[in-house]
Amino acid sequence: MNKKIAFISLNVDSIGYATNSYPMKNDPAFKIAIPRIEKILDKYNAKMSAFVIGKDLEDDSNIDVLKKLIERGHEIGNHSYSHYQNFAFLKDDVQSREIEDTHNLIKKKLNYDSKGFIAPGWNSNSFTIKKLVDLNYSYDHSLAPSPLMFLAMLKMLLNYVFNYFSKKKVAHTYNIKDLFSRKDYARMFFGKQKPYPVKNSYFKSKDKKIWVIPLPTKYKLSYWMTLEYVFPKFLVNFIFKLVATRSEQFYLLIHPADFLDNNDFNNLEKTPNLERINIDVEYKLNIFENRLKQLISYGYEVKTFISQYG
Numbered sequence: 001m002n003k004k005i006a007f008i009s010l011n012v013d014s015i016g017y018a019t020n021s022y023p024m025k026n027d028p029a030f031k032i033a034i035p036r037i038e039k040i041l042d043k044y045n046a047k048m049s050a051f052v053i054g055k056d057l058e059d060d061s062n063i064d065v066l067k068k069l070i071e072r073g074h075e076i077g078n079h080s081y082s083h084y085q086n087f088a089f090l091k092d093d094v095q096s097r098e099i100e101d102t103h104n105l106i107k108k109k110l111n112y113d114s115k116g117f118i119a120p121g122w123n124s125n126s127f128t129i130k131k132l133v134d135l136n137y138s139y140d141h142s143l144a145p146s147p148l149m150f151l152a153m154l155k156m157l158l159n160y161v162f163n164y165f166s167k168k169k170v171a172h173t174y175n176i177k178d179l180f181s182r183k184d185y186a187r188m189f190f191g192k193q194k195p196y197p198v199k200n201s202y203f204k205s206k207d208k209k210i211w212v213i214p215l216p217t218k219y220k221l222s223y224w225m226t227l228e229y230v231f232p233k234f235l236v237n238f239i240f241k242l243v244a245t246r247s248e249q250f251y252l253l254i255h256p257a258d259f260l261d262n263n264d265f266n267n268l269e270k271t272p273n274l275e276r277i278n279i280d281v282e283y284k285l286n287i288f289e290n291r292l293k294q295l296i297s298y299g300y301e302v303k304t305f306i307s308q309y310g
Contacts (some may be wrong), residue, residue, distance in 0.1 A: 005308055006300035007213075007251040008048035008292075009141065010037065011118060014056045014256065015265070017083055018272035019171045023059035028264045029256035030056070030065040036259045036281075038072070040289050046302035047073050051118050054081030054102030063109050070112055075304040077116035078102045078137075085174040086181035088125040099131050116305050118142050122149070122215065125183045126201040133200065133209040139309040141213040141251065143202065144184070145191030146222035153179055155230055159275050171270040193217045195249060195309075211309050216250045218243045224253040228287050229276040240291065244298055251305075252291060258284050 014029040016022025034050070041048060050069060056062050066076055080098045084090060090098065099117065106114045115138040119128060124142035132140055156179055163170040184191075187202060197208030215222045223243045227236050244250055257274040261281040265272070276284075295302070 004247070004298065004300040005249045006295045006302045007249075007305050007308070008037075008041065008046065008302065009118065009251045009253045009305070010034075010048050010050040011079055011253065011255050012050055012052045012056065013079075013083065014053060014062075015260075015268075015272055016056060017053055018173060018257075018274050019268055019270045020173060021171075021269070022053070022055045023057070023062065025059055026061045027056065027059070028260055030062045032264050033256035033259040034065055034069070036285060037254070037288070038069075040285065040292065041302075043289075044292060044296060044302065046292065047075070047304050047307075049075040049077055049116060049305045051077040051079035051116070052102070052106070053079050053083050054098075054105050055083075057102070057105040057109050066110055070110060073304075075116065075306045076106055076110060076112050076114060077118065077305070078106065078114045079118055080120055081105075083120045083173075084178070085121055085123065086178035087119045087121070087123040088128070088183040089178075089181040092127050095127060096131050099128070100135065103135055115139070115310060116141070121152075123182050123184065124202075129198055129202065129210060129212075130200050137210055139211040139213055139305055141215070141305070143187060143191050143212050143214040144217075144222060145187055145189075145193055145214050146217050146220050147188050148220075148222050148227075149188050151230070152226070159273070163273065168271045169269070171273045173273045189220070213249075213251065213305065213309070215253065216243045216247055218246045225258050225288065225291070226255070226276070228284075229279060240294070244295060244300075250295060250300060252295065254288065258288060 014027045016024030016027050081101045117140050119142040122142045122144035195213045196204045198212050199205035199207045199209045221239050223240050
């Protein structure tokens with residue numbers, strides 16, 4: 001029997017991005033969150049795939065952290081240059097630059113060939129696939145085949161409204177129009193739930209040019225770590241166990257905000273647009289480690305995406 005495979009997908013949505021001040025020197029996402037993640041992964045001899053925003057690569061303090069990740073066997077992937085929430089609605093030439101500029105920066109700054117991509121908020125379209133094929137990428141994991149995405153969008157809408165009326169000076173990193181500017185609504189209901197090959201769109205093709213790796217989903221229920229701070233604990237436990245025990249592959253999607261709290265910030269002009277930043281970091285670290293231990297107990301081997309799909 002083939003061993004189950006799990007991947008750790010770190011979408012490095014930086015504090016610089018969350019405060020509209022990227023690139024930020026010594027960004028806590030790089031300097032604090034990533035070492036905390038590594039410390040846990042090292043306990044289980046596990047590696048992760050970290051997907052970076054291109055703008056953050058303009059600061060050498062962030063580059064130093066990523067170089068060390070590469071040296072220790074982790075993967076670096078592409079998460080676009082600016083992290084536009086309406087990524088699929090960008091004009092083709094703009095989306096092309098968003099992908100290629102980050103690809104080139106990863107090569108120039110890190111001497112590393114990125115082969116994996118994830119769009120901001122999984123918001124991608126057929127042109128995304130075509131561009132990745134042109135750049136000789138091995139895989140894309142921007143497919144979220146679950147109506148739970150509507151709840152995520154609703155939560156972001158509520159956060160936007162709350163922040164608008166808040167007395168705190170909260171950074172605005174998206175607007176309402178961009179939040180709902182998507183071309184993947186049909187894929188939320190009808191998208192495939194297992195990795196599959198494609199050629200120039202999100203339709204399966206025997207003439208494989210690139211792999212599409214969907215968000216872990218069963219019966220249209222998906223899990224990613226943000227759910228831990230959205231739904232009641234019993235419901236998140238149910239979704240995680242349902243998906244993890246009934247899948248052969250699983251990727252655990254995490255963000256720096258899952259490993260930081262307010263004590264990690266000093267002298268920021270604006271409050272980061274990250275509602276879960278108010279939750280105690282020790283609680284969040286325990287959640288991540290417990291989920292990782294569960295995956296291992298279910299028989300998963302933790303690998304990087306590129307080691308499986310390269």
